[in-house]
Each structure stands twice: as structure tokens, then as C-alpha cells.
Amino acid sequence: NAGVMQNPRHLVRRRGQEARLRCSPMKGHSHVYWYRQLPEEGLKFMVYLQKENIIDESGMPKERFSAEFPKEGPSILRIQQVVRGDSAAYFCASSPLGGSRGYTFGSGTRLTVV
Amino acid sequence: GIQVEQSPPDLILQEGANSTLRCNFSDSVNNLQWFHQNPWGQLINLFYIPSGTKQNGRLSATTVATERYSLLYISSSQTTDSGVYFCAVGTDGNKLVFGAGTILRVKS
Numbered sequence: 001n002a003g004v005m006q007n008p009r010h011l012v013r014r015r016g017q018e019a020r021l022r023c024s025p026m027k028g029h030s031h032v033y034w035y036r037q038l039p040e041e042g043l044k045f046m047v048y049l050q051k052e053n054i055i056d057e058s059g060m061p062k063e064r065f066s067a068e069f070p071k072e073g074p075s076i077l078r079i080q081q082v083v084r085g086d087s088a089a090y091f092c093a094s095s096p097l098g099g100s101r102g103y104t105f106g107s108g109t110r111l112t113v114v
Numbered sequence: 115g116i117q118v119e120q121s122p123p124d125l126i127l128q129e130g131a132n133s134t135l136r137c138n139f140s141d142s143v144n145n146l147q148w149f150h151q152n153p154w155g156q157l158i159n160l161f162y163i164p165s166g167t168k169q170n171g172r173l174s175a176t177t178v179a180t181e182r183y184s185l186l187y188i189s190s191s192q193t194t195d196s197g198v199y200f201c202a203v204g205t206d207g208n209k210l211v212f213g214a215g216t217i218l219r220v221k222s
Contacts, residue, residue, distance in 0.1 A: 033209065042118075042200055042212030043157075056208060089155060100145050100204045105157040 002026070004094050004106035005074075012112045019079040019086070021109045025094030032075040033103070034067060037089040049075060050098070082113045116141045120201055120213035127191045127220045135186040135216045137201030145204030146177050148186050151215070152197045160186070160199075191220045 005024040013019050025032050030051050035043040048056040049069035060067065064082075069075040079086055090109045095102035117140040127133055139146075148160040161168050161175040163184065168175055172191075177184040188195055198217050202210040 035212075042214045043202075043210075044212070045209040048208050059209070091157065099207050100147075100202075100210045101162055103147075103159065103210070105149075105159075107154075107156050110155070 004029075004092055004104050006090075006092050006106035006109050008109060009107065010110050010112070012114060013082045014114055015083060016081050019082050019111055019113075021077040021079075021090050021092075021111070022074040023077070023092030023094075023106060024074040025092075026096075026104055029094035029096045029104075031095045031098045032069050033093045033095075033100075034075075034077050035091045035093065037091060037108070039088070043091060046077075079111075082111075084113050087111055087113045116143070116203060116205055116211050118201060118203055118211055118213035120199075120216050122216060123214070124217040125219070127218065129191060129193060129220055129222050131191050131220075132187070132189045133191060133218070135188070135199050135201075135218075137184040137186070137203075137213055139182050139184075139201075139203050141182070141205065143179070143203040143205055144207065145202075145210065146184055147202050147204075147210065148175055148184070149200040149202060150195075150197050151200060157200075188218075191218075193220045193222050196220050 034046040037043045045059040047067045064080045092106045093103040119138045150158045165179040174187045198215040200215045202212045
């Protein structure tokens with residue numbers, strides 16, 4: 001049973017480009033959560049999705065960021081027109097029934113904006 | 115929103131020593147977890163402990179919910195214990211609020 005798979009592990013983008021981060025939840029998990037970790041800080045919640053639905057996006061920046069979790073395929077966190085301040089580690093977690101107790105985290109994607 | 119404070123911010127131990135990490139939170143919670151982030155960045159769930167005491171090998175944790183704090187004990191530390199330890203709390207059943215972490219370095 002593969003864990004939560006995130007790719008790419010490392011992503012370098014120039015300012016103004018788009019970044020697409022992918023998260024494949026554990027088998028049987030239909031709830032996905034995205035968190036961002038800025039350098040030397042704790043993780044901060046961004047968005048909670050179920051298949052085809054955004055449940056809670058209270059932590060998402062209002063502009064340039066979007067997330068989806070389609071019926072088929074991985075969840076995607078998309079950042080348009082990246083800026084240096086977007087450089088961070090982005091973690092995805094999944095759970096089978098919803099709820100933070102059952103979280104399993106992926107290994108993260110480290111985004112560097114140059 | 116709820117505040118989570120961890121102490122100490124960083125800690126250096128000689129291999130074999132014991133340590134206690136603390137997590138204070140500002141409101142009632144229905145979820146409290148301890149995570150270890152290893153030097154490669156991977157997050158490992160150590161304990162789900164909204165109240166009470168649990169032990170797993172050399173690690174144990176205690177949460178006193180009425181006084182809004184939790185403690186993580188590491189005994190006979192090893193170099194592989196190095197990394198960042200995060201306390202995270204939840205109030206709505208879904209998202210977690212993380213503390214800033216304790217950076218632990220264990221020297222051989």
C-alpha cells in the first residue's frame with residue numbers, strides 16, 4: 001500500500017510561471033488536505049477537498065492559488081504567476097473518512113521560485 | 115483562532131539523554147497530535163493524544179486537556195531522533211493548527 005504520493009519532490013519555477021503540484025492519496029482515501037510550510041515555520045492549512053468538491057478553502061490565498069480533486073486522478077494545487085514568497089514546502093495529507101485524526105502526510109513538494 | 119506554542123524552540127542533546135518538549139494551546143481541542151519531521155522533510159505521525167498518556171517505545175506523550183498543554187518525552191535519545199517535532203491541534207475535526215516546532219539535534 002503506497003503512501004500518499006506527491007510529485008514532483010522539488011520544483012523550480014521562474015517568477016511569473018505556473019506551478020502544478022500533484023497529490024495522489026492513499027488507496028481508499030477520498031479526503032485530501034493541502035498545507036504549506038514556509039521556511040522555519042510550522043505547517044499552515046490551505047484547503048480541504050473531497051472528490052470533485054472543495055470543502056474548506058479558508059487557508060487559501062485569495063489570488064493565484066487554486067486546488068482541485070477530480071473524480072479520476074490526483075489532486076492538483078495550482079499556483080499561477082508565482083512570486084518569490086511562494087517558495088515553500090507544500091504537503092498533502094489524505095484520510096479515509098475525513099477528519100484530521102486519520103491523516104497520512106506525503107513527503108511534500110519543495111517549490112523554489114527564482 | 116487557536117494559538118499553539120511550543121517550547122523550547124531548539125534543543126541539543128548528547129546521545130542517551132532524556133528530554134521533554136512542551137506544547138501549550140489557547141482553547142479547547144478535540145484533536146492533538148505530535149509529528150516528527152526528519153532531516154529529509156518527511157512528516158511522521160507520532161501520537162494522536164487529545165487527552166491522557168500514551169507510550170511507544172522510547173517516546174511517550176501526555177496531554178492535560180483541562181490545563182491546555184501536552185508534553186512529549188524522549189528517553190535515551192538517539193541521533194535518529196534529530197529533526198523537528200511539531201504539535202498540532204484541531205477544533206473542527208478537519209484541519210490542524212501547527213505550532214512552530216522544536217528543533218532537536220542529538221549528538222553522538
